[in-house]
Structure formats: structure tokens, C-alpha cells
Amino acid sequence: xxxxxxxxxxxxxxxxxxxxxxxxxxxxxxxxxxxxxxxxxxxxxxxxxxxxxxxxxxxxxxxxxxxxxxxxxxxxxxxxxxxxxxxxxxxxxxxxxxxxxxxxxxxxxxxxxxxxxxxxxxxxxxxxxxxxxxxxxxxxxxxxxxxxxxxxxxxxxxxxxxxxxxxxxxxxxxxxxxxxxxxxxxxxxxxxxxxxxxxxxxxxxxxxxxxxxxxxxxxxxxxxxxxxxxxxxxxxxxxxxxxxxxxxxxxxxxxxxxxxxxxxxxxxxxxxxxxxxxxxxxxxxxxxxxxxxxxxxxxxxxxxxxxxxxxxxxxxxxxxxxxxxxxxxxxxxxxxxxxxxxxxxxxxxxxxxxxxxxxxxxxxxxxxxxxxxxxxxxxxxxxxxxxxxxxxxxxxxxxxxxxxxxxxxxxxxxxxxxxxx
Amino acid sequence: xxxxxxxxxxxxxxxxxxxxxxxxxxxxxxxxxxxxxxxxxxxxxxxxxxxxxxxxxxxxxxxxxxxxxxxxxxxxxxxxxxxxxxxxxxxxxxxxxxxxxxxxxxxxxxxxxxxxxxxxxxxxxxxxxxxxxxxxxxxxxxxxxxxxxxxxxxxxxxxxxxxxxxxxxxxxxxxxxxxxxxxxxxxxxxxxxxxxxxxxxxxxxxxxxxxxxxxxxxxxxxxxxxxxxxxxxxxxxxxxxxxxxxxxxxxxxxxxxxxxxxxxxxxxxxxxxxxxxxxxxxxxxxxxxxxxxxxxxxxxxxxxxxxxxxxxxxxxxxxxxxxxxxxxxxxxxxxxxxxxxxxxxxxxxxxxxxxxxxxxxxxxxxxxxxxxxxxxxxxxxxxxxxxxxxxxxxxxxxxxxxxxxxxxxxxxxxxxxxxxx
Numbered sequence: 001x002x003x004x005x006x007x008x009x010x011x012x013x014x015x016x017x018x019x020x021x022x023x024x025x026x027x028x029x030x031x032x033x034x035x036x037x038x039x040x041x042x043x044x045x046x047x048x049x050x051x052x053x054x055x056x057x058x059x060x061x062x063x064x065x066x067x068x069x070x071x072x073x074x075x076x077x078x079x080x081x082x083x084x085x086x087x088x089x090x091x092x093x094x095x096x097x098x099x100x101x102x103x104x105x106x107x108x109x110x111x112x113x114x115x116x117x118x119x120x121x122x123x124x125x126x127x128x129x130x131x132x133x134x135x136x137x138x139x140x141x142x143x144x145x146x147x148x149x150x151x152x153x154x155x156x157x158x159x160x161x162x163x164x165x166x167x168x169x170x171x172x173x174x175x176x177x178x179x180x181x182x183x184x185x186x187x188x189x190x191x192x193x194x195x196x197x198x199x200x201x202x203x204x205x206x207x208x209x210x211x212x213x214x215x216x217x218x219x220x221x222x223x224x225x226x227x228x229x230x231x232x233x234x235x236x237x238x239x240x241x242x243x244x245x246x247x248x249x250x251x252x253x254x255x256x257x258x259x260x261x262x263x264x265x266x267x268x269x270x271x272x273x274x275x276x277x278x279x280x281x282x283x284x285x286x287x288x289x290x291x292x293x294x295x296x297x298x299x300x301x302x303x304x305x306x307x308x309x310x311x312x313x314x315x316x317x318x319x320x321x322x323x324x325x326x327x328x329x330x331x332x333x334x335x336x337x338x339x340x341x342x343x344x345x346x347x348x349x350x351x352x353x354x355x356x357x358x359x360x361x362x363x364x365x366x367x368x369x370x371x372x373x374x375x376x377x378x379x380x381x382x383x384x385x386x387x388x389x390x391x392x393x394x395x396x397x398x399x400x401x402x403x404x405x406x407x408x409x410x411x412x413x414x415x416x417x418x419x420x421x
Numbered sequence: 422x423x424x425x426x427x428x429x430x431x432x433x434x435x436x437x438x439x440x441x442x443x444x445x446x447x448x449x450x451x452x453x454x455x456x457x458x459x460x461x462x463x464x465x466x467x468x469x470x471x472x473x474x475x476x477x478x479x480x481x482x483x484x485x486x487x488x489x490x491x492x493x494x495x496x497x498x499x500x501x502x503x504x505x506x507x508x509x510x511x512x513x514x515x516x517x518x519x520x521x522x523x524x525x526x527x528x529x530x531x532x533x534x535x536x537x538x539x540x541x542x543x544x545x546x547x548x549x550x551x552x553x554x555x556x557x558x559x560x561x562x563x564x565x566x567x568x569x570x571x572x573x574x575x576x577x578x579x580x581x582x583x584x585x586x587x588x589x590x591x592x593x594x595x596x597x598x599x600x601x602x603x604x605x606x607x608x609x610x611x612x613x614x615x616x617x618x619x620x621x622x623x624x625x626x627x628x629x630x631x632x633x634x635x636x637x638x639x640x641x642x643x644x645x646x647x648x649x650x651x652x653x654x655x656x657x658x659x660x661x662x663x664x665x666x667x668x669x670x671x672x673x674x675x676x677x678x679x680x681x682x683x684x685x686x687x688x689x690x691x692x693x694x695x696x697x698x699x700x701x702x703x704x705x706x707x708x709x710x711x712x713x714x715x716x717x718x719x720x721x722x723x724x725x726x727x728x729x730x731x732x733x734x735x736x737x738x739x740x741x742x743x744x745x746x747x748x749x750x751x752x753x754x755x756x757x758x759x760x761x762x763x764x765x766x767x768x769x770x771x772x773x774x775x776x777x778x779x780x781x782x783x784x785x786x787x788x789x790x791x792x793x794x795x796x797x798x799x800x801x802x803x804x805x806x807x808x809x810x811x812x813x814x815x816x817x818x819x820x821x822x823x824x825x826x827x828x829x830x831x832x833x834x835x836x837x838x839x840x841x842x
Contacts, residue, residue, distance in 0.1 A: 372836025415793025
């Protein structure tokens with residue numbers, strides 16, 4: 001590799017190689033991409049010990065740096081998590097290939113036959129922190145959708161990501177695909193991130209996966225289009241016509257299954273008419289599961305709750321804490337969510353179809369749920385094999401971003417010497 | 422209306438009213454939107470004399486300002502163009518309503534039932550120059566897709582746009598829809614444009630319709646997502662296996678039907694093997710039609726051509742001029758288009774299906790055509806009723822932007838008290 005005296009020229013070189021690889025990937029067969037992903041999965045399996053050793057290096061570095069327990073947990077790999085990475089690669093390999101899919105096809109009175117077909121976006125940039133599995137997930141999804149990808153992982157996971165990346169490249173090589181299809185930025189220098197955000201001629205879209213600091217930086221500085229992944233200020237509204245048992249089960253799972261994921265419920269809205277019955281039962285269940293329940297004045301009387309303050313509405317705890325309030329009716333709940341939500345995922349528990357339909361129609365969250373845990377807000381649970389993140393913006397992709405969302409389209413128009421009058 | 426001491430607060434007020442209208446439009450019935458568009462069409466018909474009088478005022482202003490003949494033509498309305506505006510409104514009224522359309526529906530092994538449904542984007546900003554009909558087209562398409570729209574027309578068409586806008590508002594009123602659904606910025610002050618480009622909390626996407634100056638300004642300054650409408654550097658490649666008669670007909674129409682539209686052909690690539698036969702015939706036809714043909718060394722021998730310079734490749738003339746060169750084969754043509762094209766519209770004339778398929782697969786233009794005039798690069802010709810522009814970027818919309826492209830989607834997920842393990 002060329003000797004680079006500065007980051008900008010390093011990134012420019014990476015970008016040019018990604019563009020060149022993208023041109024080849026756009027016409028690569030579905031079979032070759034499938035073979036590359038299967039071979040990558042085999043390589044990860046074979047290199048298990050090596051990857052875990054690299055991870056141990058990262059974990060030692062992290063301990064010295066004094067990373068929090070939560071961060072160390074996001075960083076750590078073990079046999080089970082590696083098996084998950086292998087399964088993810090094989091799942092994406094098995095999916096239908098989105099490239100070339102005919103999205104629409106019709107004839108015009110002029111005699112034109114028109115098809116709208118899926119195409120890759122071109123070059124995707126992924127900037128992420130901590131989780132080494134993103135190296136594999138993002139690499140797989142971008143390859144599947146015919147895109148070249150430039151991966152810029154966090155410095156904490158530098159060695160783990162490099163070890164996984166080597167397996168992905170082995171897969172590309174086995175399938176005869178360009179190795180530059182999946183590049184890992186080989187420097188911890190933060191200037192590399194800055195460079196990626198402005199490479200508008202080279203990178204078609206950037207996906208940031210990380211905490212508020214990273215996502216905020218990307219939003220502010222990016223000139224390249226970005227799939228926003230903002231906060232998951234997730235609400236569950238327990239309607240007057242809710243089934244008590246479904247309400248308890250759904251809310252407990254939504255809050256406690258994993259408190260650190262974006263789909264974890266952060267705020268409970270309870271219809272006034274069932275506050276003393278279903279509401280009380282659910283809140284007691286949460287307290288019994290060790291959740292700190294911050295309640296409004298109407299619910300504060302329930303033993304074990306603490307008082308909610310103004311700052312508890314519209315807040316993402318990512319912890320074993322939930323805010324709870326009483327609402328007058330479904331429209332009051334909708335109004336609260338419109339004001340305090342982040343348009344990520346919101347849920348209604350009800351047996352009343354009309355209420356369910358009203359909730360679905362009058363809210364604009366990427367994911368709206370009824371009688372289901374918000375922890376399902378995940379690409380794998382949506383059948384995407386893996387996801388590159390959850391987009392909360394409204395442009396291009398929304399909700400879980402899988403391979404199909406990393407595509408664009410073009411029109412193929414056929415005539416017979418047809419001219420326009 | 423409030424008295425505003427500065428443009429920023431005027432635009433903030435317009436934005437807030439657009440957001441409020443968007444919330445109502447998101448749940449407006451298809452019938453009410455259809456009725457509003459039909460009533461608007463009726464209003465335009467009834468107000469013909471008034472609109473033409475307003476246009477006369479704009480034309481007088483334009484003459485004083487010394488606008489070019491081309492600009493005056495873009496500005497001018499007459500009975501025929503008004504009939505076109507009316508027809509466009511009725512065409513959009515008659516279309517299927519995109520909002521709520523189920524794009525995909527499936528069941529997951531977990532028991533979840535998932536639907537992906539179309540939603541409006543929210544608030545669209547349209548910044549345009551000269552053409553008064555954009556007021557009607559953009560207003561209609563945004564309304565149809567459930568979006569509120571903020572229209573900022575050129576100062577040359579100020580009075581014409583206002584007269585047409587009044588008819589759109591009459592249509593909204595007749596259907597009981599909020600009048601703020603379609604707002605026209607009531608000031609010629611350029612600061613209003615600047616404000617729109619940065620209203621990221623209020624405007625979801627901006628569509629610029631105009632010349633290089635406007636589009637460039639928007640690209641540079643916009644923080645709001647933009648549907649890029651870049652140059653139409655349109656190529657036609659006449660393949661070795663081209664039908665001579667189709668080639669002549671398609672090329673003549675593509676160049677001369679209307680030279681000022683983005684779909685007008687600007688460069689002809691001719692396969693070496695048929696340069697002396699089909700190539701010569703087509704070039705002679707162009708010269709006979711009054712087109713200035715700038716030829717490379719290989720074709721310069723044809724009487725009536727002039728010499729092409731380096732700057733003629735990748736150039737959009739928007740005039741009765743075309744650049745012509747010989748290529749060795751289809752891959753040479755593809756290479757030239759990849760280097761010099763603008764990914765707008767490119768065409769191959771051939772009877773060879775394999776060549777047609779290769780051209781379609783290896784180029785990434787928004788529109789790829791075979792044996793059809795590039796003048797068909799138009800939303801109306803694609804069956805969209807009208808178009809708000811042709812997007813050349815790859816994010817969210819590509820090619821002609823009709824009502825369906827002004828939408829996003831959300832997921833509706835139903836369970837039965839379903840929780841994630």
C-alpha cells in the first residue's frame with residue numbers, strides 16, 4: 001500500500017479503490033456474492049481463536065482506558081457471539097439478491113415498455129463504535145446489495161475488527177470478487193472520520209452506528225447523505241381496551257429484555273379508565289422486575305414508584321428506568337407521543353381494532369406496533385438477516401436498514417424506434 | 422397575516438403553518454384530495470382571463486428587465502398552456518392515491534404480521550424559476566402525496582404564480598382541506614430562499630427547478646435534503662446492429678423536438694463499423710434539420726460538420742448543436758458515457774438484445790433507453806400525470822419525481838401479546 005503522509009490522501013486512495021470495486025460489484029452475479037459470504041462465514045469459524053485473541057488485546061486496552069462495564073460488554077466477543085456473526089453472514093448469503101429486482105413494469109400509450117429495477121447505491125461508508133460484529137454485518141449487507149463499503153470502526157475494537165475484516169476479504173478472494181469491495185480504514189486517527197463525512201464524490205451514503213456524540217458529529221459535519229439513527233424514545237400506550245395479560249407481558253419484555261437497545265421502551269402511557277387496574281398491575285410487575293418507575297402525580301400513589309420530573313418525558317434512559325403517566329384517551333396518548341417521541345418505535349396494547357387503526361394512522365414513527373414488544377425493532381426480527389442500523393429519517397430508508405434499503409433504482413425503457421410528438 | 426419585520430420570522434411562520442397542515446393532510450381522505458384538485462382545475466378554467474392578465478404584467482416586467490427570448494418563452498402563458506395546466510391538475514386528481522398503499526406484507530416466524538405502507542414525507546419546499554405551471558404541478562403532486570408544500574417561485578413569474586396559487590387555495594377550500602397545505606412565499610426577497618435551505622426542523626425535502634445557478638446554490642447551501650436535478654448530458658449510442666431507420670428517427674427527435682429540455686440528446690456515439698453508412702445518414706439528417714454537428718476527426722470528413730474540441734465532450738448545449746464521435750464498440754461507448762455523462766438519460770439504438778442488455782446493465786443512469794427518443798424523459802410520459810422534476814441523485818427518488826416519489830413509508834407490526842426471547 002502506498003505510503004501516505006496525510007490522512008486525506010489515504011482516504012482519497014481508499015475512496016478511489018472503493019469506486020473501482022463498486023463498478024465491478026454492480027454487475028457481479030448473485031451466486032458470486034453468495035459464495036463470498038459463505039466463504040467469509042467459513043473463514044470466521046476457522047479463525048475463531050485468532051479473532052478471540054485479537055479481541056483479548058482490545059479488551060486489555062479497554063480496561064486500561066477505564067471503559068465502562070456497558071462499553072466493555074459491547075466490545076467483548078465470545079464463542080456465542082462469534083457463532084452469531086457466522087449465522088448472520090450465512091443468513092445474508094441465503095437471502096434473495098436485491099440487485100436487478102424488477103420493482104415495477106408497465107406499458108405506456110406511446111408504446112414504451114418501462115421497468116424500474118433495483119441498483120446498488122455505489123459506495124457506502126459505515127462509521128461505528130465498539131461492536132466488532134458491525135464489521136461483519138455491514139460488510140455482508142453492503143456486499144449483498146452490490147455496494148463497496150468503507151468501514152471505519154471504533155479504536156477500541158481495532159484489532160477485533162481487523163481480524164474479522166481479514167475473514168471477509170478471504171471470502172471475497174474465494175469468490176473472485178475485488179478485495180477492495182470491503183475496506184477497513186487502517187488508522188485510528190479521527191481525521192479519517194472527518195474526511196469520510198465530506199467525500200461527496202466518492203461515498204453515496206454514510207451510516208453512523210454509535211452513541212449520541214458520534215451521531216451528532218455526523219449530522220453536523222456530513223456533506224454526504226446520512227441515514228440518521230437518532231434516539232429511540234419508545235412509548236407504549238396501554239389502551240382502555242387492552243388485554244391485561246398481553247399488556248403485562250409486552251411491557252415487561254419491552255423494558256427489561258435488554259435495556260440498552262434502541263427498541264427498549266422508555267415511557268408508558270396508561271388510559272385513565274384502566275389506570276387502577278391494568279395500569280397498577282403492569283407497574284407492580286415492572287417494580288418487581290427491578291425497574292425504577294418514575295410516575296406522574298396520578299400514579300405516584302402506587303407503592304414503589306418515584307416522582308417523575310418534567311425532564312423524564314421524552315427521555316431515553318437505556319437503563320432499568322421507565323417513565324409512566326396517565327392519559328385521558330387515545331388522542332391524548334397520540335399527542336404526547338407526537339410531542340415527546342423520536343419517531344423510532346411506538347406501540348399500542350389494545351383489543352379494539354378501531355383504536356389500533358387510529359394509532360397506526362395518526363402517528364409517523366418508523367415502526368408502529370400493536371400487541372407486540374418494541375424489542376422487535378430489529379432487522380433480523382424483520383426478516384432482513386442482519387441490519388446495518390435503524391434509520392429514523394424519512395428519506396430513502398426508514399426503520400431497519402437491510403440490503404434492500406442499501407439500493408437505488410433505475411428505469412429501463414424500451415421502444416421500437418418510438419418518438420415523442 | 423402577521424406583520425413581519427424580517428424574512429426569517431416570516432419563513433418560520435410559514436413553516437409552522439405548513440407543519441400543522443401536514444399533520445391534517447397525512448390523514449386526509451383520497452376523495453378529499455381528488456376533489457380539491459378537480460376544484461382547482463375548475464378554478465383555473467374560470468379565472469383564465471385573470472391569470473393571463475397577471476401574466477401580461479409579468480411579461481411587461483420581463484421585457485423591461487431585458488430577459489432573453491428563451492426566458493420570456495418559459496415565462497409566457499397562453500390559452501393552450503393554461504389548458505395544459507388544467508389537464509395536469511385533472512390528471513393528478515385521477516391518479517391512484519399513493520398514501521396508505523401497502524408496499525409489502527409478510528409474517529415472521531415470531532408470529533409478527535408486518536406491513537410496509539406509504540406515508541407522506543411531510544413538508545416539501547419547491548424553489549423554482551420562470552415557469553408558472555410549476556406552481557400548479559408541484560402544488561398538485563405534493564397535495565396528492567399528502568404533503569404540505571411551500572412554493573417559492575421566481576420573481577419574474579410572481580403575479581402569474583400568485584394567480585394560479587389562488588385557484589389552488591380555492592380548490593382546498595372547496596374540499597375542506599387546510600389552506601396552508603399549499604403556501605406561496607409572498608416576497609421576492611432572496612433571503613426567503615436562503616431561509617428555506619436551512620429549515621431542517623420544518624422542511625423534509627427541497628426540490629430546486631431552474632438553471633445551473635439556482636441548482637448550484639441549493640446544492641452548496643442546503644442543510645435540508647435536496648432532490649438534485651443536475652445536467653442532462655444525454656448520449657445516444659448507435660450500435661453496429663442498429664436499425665438505420667429507427668436510428669435516424671430516434672436521433673432526430675431526441676435532438677430537435679425541443680432543444681431546451683433536459684432529455685434533449687447532446688452527444689452521439691457511432692460504432693466504427695457503421696460510421697460510413699448509418700452514421701453518415703443520421704449526421705446528414707441532423708445537418709438537414711439545421712443542427713450544428715461537431716464531429717471528431719473520424720467523422721469530420723462528412724460535409725457540413727464542424728470540428729469538435731475537447732470541451733464538446735460532456736457538454737449540455739440545450740441548443741441546436743450536437744457532438745458526434747466514433748467508438749470502437751459498445752464497451753467504448755459505455756466507457757465514454759461513464760466518463761462524460763451525468764447519469765440522467767442515455768440511449769442505445771440496436772436490434773441486438775445482448776447489446777441492449779449489456780448497455781442496460783453496465784450504466785447507472787436514472788433512465789436508460791433502447792430504440793426510443795430521450796425526449797421521453799418526462800414524468801407525464803412515464804404515466805405520472807405531472808412531475809415535480811427529474812432527480813439525478815441516487816437517494817430516495819431517481820428519474821421523474823411524481824406523487825409516489827414524494828412519499829416515505831412506515832412499518833405497521835401486529836402481534837398477539839408477542840414478545841422477543
